[in-house]
Amino acid sequence: MCKWMPPTIGPDPTAGTGTTVPPWVPRATSLCLACITLLLAAGSSLGECPPGDPGDAGHEQLHGLVEAANCSWTLERHTRSYNHLEGDVRLRHLYSANKFFLCIDKNGKVDGSRRKNYADSLMEIRSVSVGVVAIKSVSTGLYLAMSKKGTLFGSVKYSPSCKFKERIEENGYNTYASLRWKHGGRQMFVSLNGRGKPRRGHKARRRHPSTHFLPMLPS
Numbered sequence: 001m002c003k004w005m006p007p008t009i010g011p012d013p014t015a016g017t018g019t020t021v022p023p024w025v026p027r028a029t030s031l032c033l034a035c036i037t038l039l040l041a042a043g044s045s046l047g048e049c050p051p052g053d054p055g056d057a058g059h060e061q062l063h064g065l066v067e068a069a070n071c072s073w074t075l076e077r078h079t080r081s082y083n084h085l086e087g088d089v090r091l092r093h094l095y096s097a098n099k100f101f102l103c104i105d106k107n108g109k110v111d112g113s114r115r116k117n118y119a120d121s122l123m124e125i126r127s128v129s130v131g132v133v134a135i136k137s138v139s140t141g142l143y144l145a146m147s148k149k150g151t152l153f154g155s156v157k158y159s160p161s162c163k164f165k166e167r168i169e170e171n172g173y174n175t176y177a178s179l180r181w182k183h184g185g186r187q188m189f190v191s192l193n194g195r196g197k198p199r200r201g202h203k204a205r206r207r208h209p210s211t212h213f214l215p216m217l218p219s
Helices: 029-045 057-070 072-077
Strands: 089-096 102-106 110-113 123-127 132-137 143-146 152-155 163-168 174-183 186-189 214-215
Touching: 110 152, 132 174, 143 174, 174 214
Parallel strands: none
Antiparallel strands: 089 102, 089 123, 089 214, 102 110, 123 132, 132 143, 132 163, 143 152, 163 174, 174 186
């Protein structure tokens, strides 16, 4: 820490008269600016704010200036990220409020089954972003997808049509709406009717039981 002790202004013992500080003596402002410059240079090279004694009042003032000038970039660098929520995988059976388990067979046909232990009904639900999931059949390896017309099918390749917005409804069931496609500005939902057959997305509504699914742990 740079410290400056001001010279005593008083009578010159040789001249016998009062005099000001000689012009070659550095002023306090110049020394403080020089200290700040050195600290800024040191902080830039180390990538962090300079350390110091917290009890030093002078250091606290300088540290505040250095933080404002040199350390503000750390706040800009650490943008909000939700990467820790991505990649979460759950193995579940999606049980509809109509009492059918969602299935995807090897031919890509989406259907409903009454049997919980049916191999095609075990799904891998993976979080791909906040509130968005991809649903994949464990046995067939096909992704649940929705076409532009709202038709459900099993896709070999993962694409934007395989992304669904997962939402927990008030009754505790989940709804899955296509992230990519809408019909007349309205969301299109994954849905199984009273016979276990998939409904077109634009015919399903959020509050209808056919769109409600309960993720159940495999037994």
